[in-house]
Amino acid sequence: MYFAEWLAWLAYIDPKEERDAFEKNHKKTNISIYESDEQDMLDAAKRSASSNPLSRGPVYVYNKHILEMRCGMMEDKRGLITILSTAVILYSLVNIAMALEDLTILIGLLFTYNGEPYAGTLLTGSVFLTLGVGTLWLYLKFGLRFTRFEMFTSRHLLIRFNRTTQQVYLHRPPYCGGIVTLPWYGVTSSGSDKKYAAAGGFGLPLDLIWPPSFAGALHPELIHVGKAANNFTELQSEWEFIRRFMDEGPEGLPRPSLTSHFPWPWQAFTPQFEGLTHYFRKSSRITKLGLVLISPAFLIIGTGHWLSLMLCWKPRWPRIIREAGLPGKPVPPLTTLDDYPPAIQARLRENAYLWATRPGKRPQRKKRTSTRKPKTEIATACLQNDISGETHRADGSSG
Known part of the structure; x- marks a missing residue:
């Protein structure tokens, strides 16, 4: 927005x-x-x-x-950034929640351990925690600035x-x-x-x-x-x-x-x-x-x-x-x-x-002139003779 x-x-x-x-790599206008x-x-x-x-x-x-x-x-385009941001935030929170659930299980085993295997729980908890915290850190560092175009800011520009x-x-x-x-x-x-x-x-x-x-x-x-x-x-x-x-x-x-x-x-x-x-x-x-x-x-x-x-x-x-x-x-x-x-x-x-505004009036646009060289008097006379000769021949054939 x-x-x-x-x-x-x-x-x-x-x-x-x-x-x-930027101007060095792009055409300046x-x-x-x-x-x-x-x-x-x-x-x-x-x-x-x-x-x-x-x-x-x-x-x-x-x-x-x-x-x-x-x-x-x-x-009218407002909403797309919100959807993407919400998806990223929910993904991070779900992973963190699952990591906390595994952490709760591990803490319970710490006090009532009876030889149960815990390597799988430790591995999945570490993976979920890494995904959740890592995604959230990347979002806060690079994505939050774009989220604030639509969320966590003033509702409208006035x-x-x-x-x-x-x-x-x-x-x-x-x-x-x-x-x-x-x-x-x-x-x-x-x-x-x-x-x-x-x-x-x-x-x-x-x-x-x-x-x-x-x-x-x-x-x-x-x-x-x-x-x-x-x-x-x-x-x-x-x-x-x-x-x-x-x-x-x-x-x-x-x-x-x-x-x-x-x-x-x-x-x-x-x-x-x-x-x-x-x-x-x-x-x-x-x-x-x-x-x-x-x-x-x-x-x-x-x-x-x-x-x-x-x-x-x-x-x-x-x-x-x-x-x-x-x-x-x-x-x-x-x-x-x-x-x-x-x-x-x-x-x-x-x-x-x-x-900055330039002083004075905007200069008038120069009229576009033809780049073709003007014909000389000799070339013009030759062209007129050719046209008149063709006209006479056409009159003779019609008679």
Whole structure:
């Protein structure tokens, strides 16, 4: 669930030595952003994107001052890591339990030994103990970090819009960048214009991006908000709902249905079908039959999703963010580079050049010119004589 955010954070804090080694073995691709591009995106985010503002959720808090939604990428894929992690943990515990059972027998023989053979019990107990403890040690050392993408962590990534303070708050685990406070006026969106969205807007949630000049920590902030979309129109409606709430207020907006943080079963099974309504409607009968045949896989993943929700806890905001906008309460300071540990600050500074905006306007693309050499006047005259001669011969034969 948090895999995409984790990868993005690793890209921001990747050590220079590892990045240089990767670029040496792989083709380097630079995506340059110019000041004009950034300004166009900011201007587009201030304009109305749709006449039908609508939030498809999930929305957890909605009032005159606060709009809180789910964010994060690949929420619909949640469950597979939980199933694998649970299998490994159960395998380790079963082996340890069997080793303890053999150990109990050996301890009993120690006090009441009457010549019974115990070599087999000692051997099997040693094998089970080695398998159980060894597997558990390997899991804790190498696997737990991936398990925490879905288990033993915050139940959801959250984004909170506060129109009183005109700030946006991101709730993420520390290994994904932590809790961040951002200014609303620096946001750009994939729903503001079709050229900023993925082709068709199919199967992806709404993107909100803060350029490095507004994010405050020398790197951009990219957040995926809400459910995956079936088309670009849904992205526009979602973005327009958020924009109007922050810029104009909740008056005139359709009130969204609120979602509970309690892990109800349907919250685990419905996300698997986010962004696929259009695909199901347009698919052939053979595709629909294939989906029916693999429906048990959806059931298994959904069960893992539900298990992961139950093994996580409700995210809780810091007090200063919970009270932000209330009379007499302080306004949370915007996140800056100084809010991170010194080692992280050093890496963010090293990699700042990767996200830096180029000054000026994007240069216009040069028109493609033909590489064929232009014909000389002699060659052109010869070609015209050949054409005229063929025309005369054709006229004579027809007569």
